[in-house]
Amino acid sequence: MAKIFIGKYEGSIYPEGKGYTGALWLGYRPNGKPNRPKRKGRTKDEVKDKLKKLVNELESGIKSPENYTVADAVHDWLSKGLKGRDPKTITTNRILAETHVIPLIGKAKLKDLRADDVDEWLDGLTDKLSTRSLRGVHAILKRSIRQAQARDMVIRNVAELVTTPKGKAGRPSKALTLHQATAVLEKAESSRLHAYVVISLMTGIRTEEARALRWDHVVAWVEDATGWRPVTDVGFDHEKFALYVWRSVRAHGDTKTEKSRRTLELPKRAAEALRKHHTRQAAQKLRAGKAWQNNNLVFCSPTGTPLDAANVRRAFRLITKKAGIGEKWTPRELRHSFVSIMSDSGVPIENIADLCGHSSTAVTEEVYRHQLKPVITKGAEAINAVFGQSKSA
Structure with missing residues (x-):
């Protein structure tokens, strides 16, 4: 029997x-x-390496279970780490985990997981998922390992050492032209979604805000x-009407940000659409x-229950198809269209930001940069006129 010392x-x-x-004497x-x-x-060397690892675990206070896998960590996080979260958030995380995390990297032992493994896993998803979805699956792995760390199951979180790559390009959002918007409004008149379309297009409220709107917030x-x-x-x-945009279908019913809480006066056509909708x-x-x-919802199902987002999307695609602009449109693009029409009409970006409930014009410029009309054109027009004349001369 050969005696050895590993550390102390x-x-x-x-x-x-x-x-x-x-064996170690403790x-x-x-x-x-x-x-x-x-x-x-x-071999002796294999045993010695295992004893060294045991000493590291003893000194760090962490004992990594031999057979504890990435899948085990993710399952533990799904069952314990999402308490109190919105049911929709829980469902989304579970679908992402069961589709892209557990089947692809779940078999790896957590103690043996390396940053290169995480890199390789994420790179394999870049042609399947958007950048946003990639961030989502990466976040699931990071949070799962973070929870395992808190329970002394692993020493470090290798997922946090990796940068999320860019995913495949998604379909860019688009906006209706004034001509298209007019056609959509006309074809929406025969739909149960008529008032929803009118309000969304003429006030720019988010779809999550429209679906949560209550009658006591129509004033x-x-x-x-x-x-x-x-x-x-x-x-x-009455002559004047407004909306208190104070709620959304997000968890706890809050709007996206504090600045998103706003009061919007209704255009006459929007108020008339709501009046008819109330009667119907x-x-x-x-x-x-x-x-x-009786949920007091402005927009609801035939039995008063909240509208399902997927049903709204399907109904809206039928309207755009009837309007002759195809079916590749989503309700959220009514908000993009509102911004575009306001900008084309000369409304300053500061006012558009307030109407949209953005915290600053920088947010409006970033999110709706394709819908905003360039306004700083006078200098270029003057230079073109001057130098164009000189060249002709």
């Missing part, structure tokens, strides 16, 4: 069976029995009372009878 620990390596066994356990953890291997200006009052109290027999919804409520769920 005394140990021994000796032949056993068809290989070797190594004193006595609380019950009085010797504390001699063992490692086995085919009318009452001259002889206290100003803005809910139409549920005072009706539609009252008739719908009578038809539904006891099946009606």
Whole structure:
């Protein structure tokens, strides 16, 4: 039996069976029995390497389970790390994890995972996922390992040492021209989505804000009372109307940012669309009878339940198809169209940012750079005129 020292620990390596066994002397356990953890291997060097790893674990206070895999870490995070999150967020993370993380990198032992493994895994997804989705799957791995770290299952988080690559290019958002928007509004008149389309196009509210809009947040200006009052109290027999854009379908019902909370006066055509929609919804409520769920939502299903985003997308594609502009449009592009039409009409970007609920014009410029009309053209026009004349002369 050969005695060895690994750091401050005394140990021994000796032949056993068809290989070797190594043991460290760690004193006595609380019950009085010797504390001699063992490692086995085919050669002395293999056993010595395992004992060194054991010492590292002892000194770091972390003991990595031999068979704890990346899939185990992800499953643990899905079950424990998403408590209190929005159900939609939980579902999205679970789908991404079960589709792109667990099947592709889940078999690797967490203690053996290297940054190169993570790089190779992400690079293999660049032609399948968008950059946003790649960030999502990378975040799942990072958070799963971070939770394992907190539970002393692994020493370091190699996923945080890797930069998310760029994914495949997604379909760029587009905006309706004024002619197309007019055609869409016309064809939407026969749809249950008519008022939804009108409000989205003429106020620029987000789809998540439209689906969460309540009737007590549709208000009318009452001259002889206290100003803005809910139409549920005072009706539609007034001149001015507005929306309190204070809610969304996000977790806890909050808008995207604090600046997103805003009050928007309604154009006359939008107010008229809401008035007709309110009348139709009252008739719908009578038809539904006891099946009606009174959620006070402006836009809802035939039984009063919240609208499903996928159903809204399908209904909107039918409208754009009837309008002769094809089916490759989404409801969120009504907001892009609003920005484009405002910009083409000469509305300053500062006003557009306020209408959209952006924290600054920089956000508007970044998100809607393709929809904003270039406004600094006077200098170039003057130079072209001057030098164009000189060249002619």
